[in-house]
Amino acid sequence: MIKSRRQWMFPQRLRNVGTAALVSGGVVLAGALMGGCSSQSTPDGSAAQQPGSAAVVVATSTAPKAPEAGKLPLPPGPSDLNLKCTNQYDYAGDVRDNAEINGIGYTSHTCPPVKSSAPKETKAPKAPKSGKLPLPPGPSDLNLRCTNQYDYAGDVRDNAEINGIGYTSHTCPPVKKSAPKAPEDGALPAPPGPSDLNLKCTNQYDYAGDVRDNAEINGIGYTSHTCPPVKTS
Known part of the structure; x- marks a missing residue:
């Protein structure tokens, strides 16, 4: 059998090796080309995403921003x-x-809602018209003076004293006129009896023979509004 020039120059073994090398090189080249199409390196060395490839998204959460000043709603x-x-x-x-x-x-x-300790503003009641004031005593309205709530015509005290009593005791006192003269000696009735707060019981009734001192008798009359009977023992 006469070998052709090709067979003589390239024996079968060499031809087989050459074919395998070409096939391997083609596979490597194809892989390189595919890798080059799918990703490229960025200047910092990271892979850049190409169109058509799957993207991985990492979700990040940030705290909401506070509303701008001056635009906050009222609580709650x-x-x-x-x-x-x-x-x-x-x-x-x-x-x-x-x-x-x-x-x-x-x-x-x-x-929570706003908490404010400041009380709501309340309007002071108007003073009654002149000539229509009731007679004292009576409860005191702290928004008004006693002399603007009751008729103190003929009271021997000044307004400051009357209003001071009403402010501290929460009661406007009765009218205090000039103290009446005590009855003449021997003309006093025998107790008990109603007490006139402008007079002491011992000046209204005859307490001759009472074993108590005047301060005790008058104290009873002042607190109970009744002068007590004579106590002889």
Whole structure:
């Protein structure tokens, strides 16, 4: 058998090796080309995502921003645990510190209403018209003076004294006129009897022979509004 020139120059063994090398090189080249199409390196060495490839998204969460100043609504309302109540609602005028307010919101999940200690303003009642005032005594309205609530015409005290009694005792006192003269000796009736607060019991009734001193007798009359009977033993 006469070998062809090709067979003579390239024996069968060499041809088999050459074919295998070509096949291996083609596979490597194809892999390199496919790898180059699927990803490219960025300057910092990380792989850049190419169109058509699967993307991996990493979710990140950020705390919501506090509302701008001057635009906060008034509490109460639901509490966002990512924000303090004092950053969600307007607590101007609240008597509590921020820590207390925010603590309530954190534990109850509700931001509390504003707490203000200032009482609501109340208008003082108007004084009755002149000539229509009732006669004292009577309860005192602390928004008005006794002399503007009752008719103290003929009272021997000045207004400051009358109003001071009403302010401290919460009762406007009766009119105090000039003290009447005590009856002449021997003309006093025998007790008991009603007590005139402008006179002592011992000046209204005859307590001759009473074993108590005048202070005790008059004290009973002042507190009970009745002068007691004579006590002889």
